[in-house]
Amino acid sequence: MDISVLLFYGMSFIILSFALAVVVSNNPVYSAFYLAITMVSLAFVYFLLQAYFIAGVQLIVYAGAVMVLFVMVLMMFDLKKEKDSFSKGRLSNILKVGSVGWLWGLIAGAIYMSSDLLSIGATLHTKDGVGTTTKDLAILLYTDYIFAFELLGLLLLLIAVGAVAVSRIKGGTHA
C-alpha cells in the first residue's frame, strides 16, 4: 500500500470527523476551531492533488482570513448561555437527516455507476500546451479569465463598501 493512499484515508477521516464536530458542537467557539482544522486538512489534500497554489490560497484565505473574521465576530457576541442550539421537533430533525443521508446515497450511487464514464472521459478535454503548474494557472487567469478576474476585484470593492455600510446601521428600519 502506497504512502499517499494512507495519507488520503487519514486526511479524509480527519476532514469528515472534524466537519461533523463543527455541526454537532454546542459551543460556537469550538465550532470555529474545528472548522479551522478542517480547512488546514483540506489544504493538505489539495497538496496531495498537486494543486500547490490552491493549497496555499486555502491556507491564507480560509484558515487565515475567513477564520479570523469568524473568531472576531464570535468575540463580539456574548455566547456563554446558548440554549436551543438545535432546531426543535424530533420528527422533522429525523426527516432532515434522513433526506440528507438519502441525497448522499444518491450521489455515491451516481459516482459508482458512472466510474467507467469518468475514467474514459478523463483526458478528453486537455488543451495542448497547457500544463498544470502554478505558472500555467497564472497565465490562464490573466488571459482567458481576465474579465472574470477584474469583475472579482470589482465585487470585492463592493463587498468592502457594503459591509461597512451595513455595520453602520444603528438599528432603525431606515439607515
Add this chain to the structure above:
Amino acid sequence: MLSFDFLGTVGLNHYLIVSAALFCIGMVGVLLRRNVLVILMSIELMLNAVNLSFVAFSHFSQNINGQVMVFFVMTIAAAEAGVGLALAVTIFKRFKEVNISFFEQLKG
C-alpha cells in the same frame, strides 16, 4: 461477492465520495442548527466540498481550468462570509440574539 480492490488505490471516485460526504455534513448543519454563525460555517463547509471536487477533477483530467474555478469560488466565499457576518453583527446589535428563531419578527 464484495471485493475490496478499491481500497488499494485512490482514484477520482474516492475524492468525489469524500466531497459528497462533506457537502452533506454541511447541509445537515444548515438544516439543523439555529445559530447564525454555525449556519455560516456550515455554508463554508459546503463550498469547500465543491472546491474539493473541482480540484479532484482538475488533477485527474490534467486540466487546470478547474483550479481557476476554485480560485473564483474561494473569493466569492470570502465575500459571502464578510457580508453574512456584517448582517449577523447588525442583527445582534438590534436583538441581542443570534438564534434564527428570533428573526421571524424582522420587518422592512
